[in-house]
Amino acid sequence: MTIEQKVEEVLVKVRPYIQRDGGDIELLRVEDGVVYVKMHGACVGCFALDDTISLGVEELLFEEVEGIKGVIVVDEE
DSSP states (O other), X not given: OOHHHHHHHHHHHXXXXXXXXXXXXXXXXXXXXXXXXXXXXXXXXXXXXXXXXXXXXXXXXHHHSXXXXXXXXXXXX
């Protein structure tokens, strides 16, 4: 399984929580251990986005996918 597939598996776990609040998360790519994602819906411009990424998505990725160094939210791709 590739690192991208492992990351996508983690995102599948957190996606329902993000969607419950009217948003969504999309994996764009993984480069050198950094996960690049794009947020959609209510997540765009949300005051809690930083916490969602750092305390939710990033922590889970650190625990479940070896070699992940961080998550960056990309505004446009």
